[in-house]
Amino acid sequence: xxxxxxxxxxxxxxxxxxxxxxxxxxxxxxxxxxxxxxxxxxxxxxxxxxxxxxxxxxxxxxxxxxxxxxxxxxxxxxxxxxxxxxxxxxxxxxxxxxxxxxxxxxxxxxxx
Amino acid sequence: xxxxxxxxxxxxxxxxxxxxxxxxxxxxxxxxxxxxxxxxxxxxxxxxxxxxxxxxxxxxxxxxxxxxxxxxxxxxxxxxxxxxxxxxxxxxxxxxxxxxxxxxxxxxxxxxxxxx
Numbered sequence: 001x002x003x004x005x006x007x008x009x010x011x012x013x014x015x016x017x018x019x020x021x022x023x024x025x026x027x028x029x030x031x032x033x034x035x036x037x038x039x040x041x042x043x044x045x046x047x048x049x050x051x052x053x054x055x056x057x058x059x060x061x062x063x064x065x066x067x068x069x070x071x072x073x074x075x076x077x078x079x080x081x082x083x084x085x086x087x088x089x090x091x092x093x094x095x096x097x098x099x100x101x102x103x104x105x106x107x108x109x110x111x112x
Numbered sequence: 113x114x115x116x117x118x119x120x121x122x123x124x125x126x127x128x129x130x131x132x133x134x135x136x137x138x139x140x141x142x143x144x145x146x147x148x149x150x151x152x153x154x155x156x157x158x159x160x161x162x163x164x165x166x167x168x169x170x171x172x173x174x175x176x177x178x179x180x181x182x183x184x185x186x187x188x189x190x191x192x193x194x195x196x197x198x199x200x201x202x203x204x205x206x207x208x209x210x211x212x213x214x215x216x217x218x219x220x221x222x223x224x225x226x227x228x
Contacts, residue, residue: 100221
């Protein structure tokens with residue numbers, strides 16, 4: 001059964017801490033893995049990963065994919081209160097057709 | 113398997129044609145949602161239904177209509193498709209209405225729609 005599992009489900013840290021969010025997957029014919037951040041209504045796109053071992057970076061956020069072990073991590077360094085959000089992982093597979101599988105998200109709270 | 117089922121998975125339409133995307137959930141959730149995802153962008157909320165019998169506009173409702181047929185089903189209709197509606201569409205459900213962070217949603221697998 002195709003699935004995406006995110007951990008932890010929720011996390012509370014202090015400003016300045018570094019956090020690592022995990023996304024593991026079992027998806028037939030993997031095509032890509034996407035990370036989103038959602039604070040209000042609309043999730044914002046962060047990264048799309050298709051190749052193993054190539055880190056994608058945007059400011060204090062970075063992400064990497066391991067297609068052998070079937071997981072991805074999202075790192076946030078020097079966290080700020082503005083990083084408080086739900087982080088969602090989605091995996092695109094290609095079985096009978098392109099399909100997306102979403103994790104249920106990791107809720108991150110950064111306290112001053 | 114419990115979850116959210118969307119049909120069809122693929123569709124190609126000509127400009128001006130109409131179609132309905134179907135969504136059904138078997139988790140007895142009260143709230144259902146339709147999102148669209150465009151390349152490089154996040155999910156954008158089209159319409160949502162907080163409970164059976166109610167529907168409300170989201171962020172990008174123009175060109176769409178919805179129908180909450182019963183607690184299980186929430187359909188999205190394009191009356192006159194336009195190329196700007198080429199996108200991947202996701203249906204989702206949740207126990208309670210959550211228009212903020214979508215922790216705890218269950219998503220369907222998506223419908224890839226191309227309008228030519």
